[in-house]
Amino acid sequence: MSGKILMLILDGVGDRSVKKLGGKTPLEAAKTPNLDRFAEEGQNGLMDTIAPGIRPGSDTGHLALLGYDPYEVYRGRGPFEAAGIGMELDPEDVAFRCNFATLEQGKIIDRRAGRIKERTEELARAIQTIDLDVDFEFEKAVEHRAVLVLKGEGLGGMVSDIDPHDVGTEFHQAEPLEDSAENKKTAKILNDFMKKSIDVLSDHSVNRDRKEKGELPANIILPRGGGKVPNLDNIEYKHGLISGAISGIPLVQGVCSLAGMNVLEVKEATGGLDTDPKAVIDATVEALKKYDFMLVNIKGCDLSGHDGLSEEKIDFIEKIDSSLDRLNEIEETYVAITGDHSTPVTIKDHSGDPLPLTIWGEDVRTDDVDKFNERACSKGAINRIKGGDLLNILKDLADRTEKFGA
Amino acid sequence: MSGKILMLILDGVGDRSVKKLGGKTPLEAAKTPNLDRFAEEGQNGLMDTIAPGIRPGSDTGHLALLGYDPYEVYRGRGPFEAAGIGMELDPEDVAFRCNFATLEQGKIIDRRAGRIKERTEELARAIQTIDLDVDFEFEKAVEHRAVLVLKGEGLGGMVSDIDPHDVGTEFHQAEPLEDSAENKKTAKILNDFMKKSIDVLSDHSVNRDRKEKGELPANIILPRGGGKVPNLDNIEYKHGLISGAISGIPLVQGVCSLAGMNVLEVKEATGGLDTDPKAVIDATVEALKKYDFMLVNIKGCDLSGHDGLSEEKIDFIEKIDSSLDRLNEIEETYVAITGDHSTPVTIKDHSGDPLPLTIWGEDVRTDDVDKFNERACSKGAINRIKGGDLLNILKDLADRTEKFGA
Numbered sequence: 001m002s003g004k005i006l007m008l009i010l011d012g013v014g015d016r017s018v019k020k021l022g023g024k025t026p027l028e029a030a031k032t033p034n035l036d037r038f039a040e041e042g043q044n045g046l047m048d049t050i051a052p053g054i055r056p057g058s059d060t061g062h063l064a065l066l067g068y069d070p071y072e073v074y075r076g077r078g079p080f081e082a083a084g085i086g087m088e089l090d091p092e093d094v095a096f097r098c099n100f101a102t103l104e105q106g107k108i109i110d111r112r113a114g115r116i117k118e119r120t121e122e123l124a125r126a127i128q129t130i131d132l133d134v135d136f137e138f139e140k141a142v143e144h145r146a147v148l149v150l151k152g153e154g155l156g157g158m159v160s161d162i163d164p165h166d167v168g169t170e171f172h173q174a175e176p177l178e179d180s181a182e183n184k185k186t187a188k189i190l191n192d193f194m195k196k197s198i199d200v201l202s203d204h205s206v207n208r209d210r211k212e213k214g215e216l217p218a219n220i221i222l223p224r225g226g227g228k229v230p231n232l233d234n235i236e237y238k239h240g241l242i243s244g245a246i247s248g249i250p251l252v253q254g255v256c257s258l259a260g261m262n263v264l265e266v267k268e269a270t271g272g273l274d275t276d277p278k279a280v281i282d283a284t285v286e287a288l289k290k291y292d293f294m295l296v297n298i299k300g301c302d303l304s305g306h307d308g309l310s311e312e313k314i315d316f317i318e319k320i321d322s323s324l325d326r327l328n329e330i331e332e333t334y335v336a337i338t339g340d341h342s343t344p345v346t347i348k349d350h351s352g353d354p355l356p357l358t359i360w361g362e363d364v365r366t367d368d369v370d371k372f373n374e375r376a377c378s379k380g381a382i383n384r385i386k387g388g389d390l391l392n393i394l395k396d397l398a399d400r401t402e403k404f405g406a
Numbered sequence: 407m408s409g410k411i412l413m414l415i416l417d418g419v420g421d422r423s424v425k426k427l428g429g430k431t432p433l434e435a436a437k438t439p440n441l442d443r444f445a446e447e448g449q450n451g452l453m454d455t456i457a458p459g460i461r462p463g464s465d466t467g468h469l470a471l472l473g474y475d476p477y478e479v480y481r482g483r484g485p486f487e488a489a490g491i492g493m494e495l496d497p498e499d500v501a502f503r504c505n506f507a508t509l510e511q512g513k514i515i516d517r518r519a520g521r522i523k524e525r526t527e528e529l530a531r532a533i534q535t536i537d538l539d540v541d542f543e544f545e546k547a548v549e550h551r552a553v554l555v556l557k558g559e560g561l562g563g564m565v566s567d568i569d570p571h572d573v574g575t576e577f578h579q580a581e582p583l584e585d586s587a588e589n590k591k592t593a594k595i596l597n598d599f600m601k602k603s604i605d606v607l608s609d610h611s612v613n614r615d616r617k618e619k620g621e622l623p624a625n626i627i628l629p630r631g632g633g634k635v636p637n638l639d640n641i642e643y644k645h646g647l648i649s650g651a652i653s654g655i656p657l658v659q660g661v662c663s664l665a666g667m668n669v670l671e672v673k674e675a676t677g678g679l680d681t682d683p684k685a686v687i688d689a690t691v692e693a694l695k696k697y698d699f700m701l702v703n704i705k706g707c708d709l710s711g712h713d714g715l716s717e718e719k720i721d722f723i724e725k726i727d728s729s730l731d732r733l734n735e736i737e738e739t740y741v742a743i744t745g746d747h748s749t750p751v752t753i754k755d756h757s758g759d760p761l762p763l764t765i766w767g768e769d770v771r772t773d774d775v776d777k778f779n780e781r782a783c784s785k786g787a788i789n790r791i792k793g794g795d796l797l798n799i800l801k802d803l804a805d806r807t808e809k810f811g812a
Contacts, residue, residue, distance in 0.1 A: 363422040363423045363424070363425070363750070363752050364422065364423065365422055365423055365431065365759070365780050365781055365784075366423060366429070366781075367781065367784065379785075380784075381452075381780075381781060381784040382784075382790075383452060383784065383789050383790035384789070384790065385458050385790075386458075389457060389458035389459055390459075391459075392457070392458060392459025392460060392758065393458050393459035393758065394459070395459060396459040396460070396461060396757055396758035396759070397759075399753055399755075399757075401459065401460070401461050401758060402461070403461040403462070403463050403755070403756050404456065404460055404461060404462060404463060404466050404476065404480075405462060405463020405464070405465045405466030405467070405469075405476065405480060405483070406463040406464065406465050406466075406483040406631065406657065
């Protein structure tokens with residue numbers, strides 16, 4: 001009988017030797033009885049999400065884990081952000097992440113408009129009245145963030161950012177990153193959009209109110225990270241799996257959504273350190289009754305890694321560990337526990353260091369590893385695989401693969 | 407001086423943890439002093455024949471072991487079966503496996519014509535008189551099996567089976583699997599062939615005699631598994647090796663034959679559990695005096711795996727092991743012992759679980775492994791490789807590779 005599959009992705013969990021931890025990694029320093037039990041009962045190894053030494057993004061990393069070749073399908077972050085906030089996308093659309101920002105005397109003085117949180121919906125409605133040479137959609141996202149989708153044919157996805165990624169400087173003009181009529185068209189429309197965003201926002205009542213309260217106005221939209229919507233083979237067609245996903249991050253939700261997975265709403269998966277892993281695991285156990293395959297991303301470790309906080313990372317790892325009891329309830333399921341990339345506290349960014357990987361389930365060939373961490377797993381029976389092979393391995397264990405040949 | 411190369415392929419030898427064996431695999435449970443000695447004296451690792459998690463067929467698996475990319479060259483099983491029974495094939499030919507079957511009132515009531523064994527040569531001669539729009543060859547194979555080869559240009563290889571793979575149902579009409587004039591042509595000819603097979607067989611004296619004896623008549627030919635003959639670079643040209651092969655399975659013989667290897671007749675390699683491994687090893691030792699490279703496939707474990715019989719699998723592994731004494735005699739030879747795929751008794755089918763691999767020969771870098779099995783080999787010096795790399799590794803050890811670059 002075919003088994004089910006769970007990929008539990010601890011975002012940014014991998015790390016390096018940390019001096020102040022006596023040379024241990026946060027995973028090694030943390031007390032993780034549940035994770036260690038999975039390691040002891042399962043088979044273990046290292047995983048390069050994309051390839052050795054390649055730093056995955058959250059988008060490209062999850063693409064690889066779902067069996068897509070990110071070098072082939074990835075065309076920028078914008079479309080995943082758009083899908084992540086639930087926008088409907090067509091294959092020829094071009095999507096951009098945007099910030100509400102503050103422009104003063106021709107210079108960007110705050111890329112987040114004083115971290116504006118409220119009434120961005122009103123500003124978005126004003127933006128939606130802009131008249132462009134193509135159809136477009138514009139939606140606010142969390143806080144100062146928004147998404148722009150240019151629709152229609154003949155648009156290129158390779159244009160530079162208007163966002164200068166710096167303050168005290170002028171905004172940039174979008175330029176084609178590769179010379180083509182399509183990219184030129186997109187750049188022209190994007191520059192037009194940005195100018196018109198200034199027109200409709202500068203004297204908007206929301207901004208008048210903000211100025212009165214001494215807050216920075218959100219008087220320009222800065223698009224960045226543009227890209228065409230990738231044409232991903234639906235995961236049900238590609239892998240024969242009815243699939244669900246849980247994540248607190250729109251970018252990961254967007255990847256899963258564009259892959260054709262059902263993105264489940266779990267409000268306790270916040271994408272922050274206040275995530276409640278227990279609630280996420282509860283939702284996962286329930287979802288596995290319905291879905292063949294669940295991808296569950298728990299953010300948290302990644303944030304501590306970016307901030308360089310090893311103790312905080314240890315605490316969050318232990319918080320995750322203590323939430324895993326209920327996984328004992330699941331039956332006939334092959335579980336992979338790993339990350340999407342390392343986020344070493346010494347680097348404060350994603351890194352290409354390989355990740356620990358445990359595969360657990362009935363009849364797997366176990367090994368001598370009894371701890372879930374980078375060093376222990378490196379001695380396991382899996383040795384070292386690529387992230388792009390993980391779903392194939394799990395499908396094979398769950399007896400869900402077709403023989404290639406006779 | 408260049409060494410010789412032996413690939414000893416224990417068909418389907420890999421397995422998973424088996425509960426009734428106390429969590430051991432059949433290889434772990436078996437007493438294998440000879441295999442263990444090779445492991446102890448050699449270097450060890452795991453091998454994914456095609457790629458992690460991919461379930462190889464016997465044909466695609468052996469293609470990979472011979473250094474061909476099965477994703478590139480594999481175009482169906484038919485041509486290998488044809489080559490396996492010694493038919494001469496040209497590159498544009500399209501070959502099909504066929505069954506002699508029984509048709510009654512428009513329905514297939516037995517796909518094997520009562521497991522017909524005798525006088526199929528007479529039936530084949532009748533089939534050979536059929537008049538088609540292209541040249542063709544038709545040869546009986548073992549028991550109820552036969553092979554059809556359509557010859558000439560403009561034929562496609564992608565057509566559906568006429569064999570319904572079920573009884574009590576009508577036979578199918580061949581249809582193009584991809585829309586092309588070539589596939590349409592093949593489908594039309596195949597449907598014509600099948601109808602005419604009924605014409606020449608229904609009142610054939612062999613079938614009249616069978617009916618009189620109360621046996622099912624072989625009154626229709628059911629083709630399946632069609633494919634164009636792949637254009638494999640000859641292994642002598644590709645690898646610079648004068649090569650021989652021993653196998654009891656026509657499919658594997660066919661792969662080796664189309665690769666340009668000399669397929670040696672060893673009647674004790676039966677393809678069944680009655681194979682005499684000692685005779686196979688004797689023939690191998692003799693053949694290595696003549697050939698640079700021998701691929702030797704011993705079936706048996708695979709059959710027990712398909713039947714889910716762990717004790718039988720253990721017994722056959724021990725039977726192979728006890729036959730390996732004479733391998734001590736060979737000199738200046740690098741020996742790889744592995745499988746073409748796992749066939750876990752818990753799955754009763756091929757699986758993508760990686761295989762144990764031992765490489766033995768003069769001056770190889772040994773390791774601490776002293777048992778030939780899945781778990782022990784996973785700790786070896788080879789780590790985890792792909793099957794497509796194995797022959798290159800062996801050639802390199804045998805000092806038979808050219809430097810790439812300067």
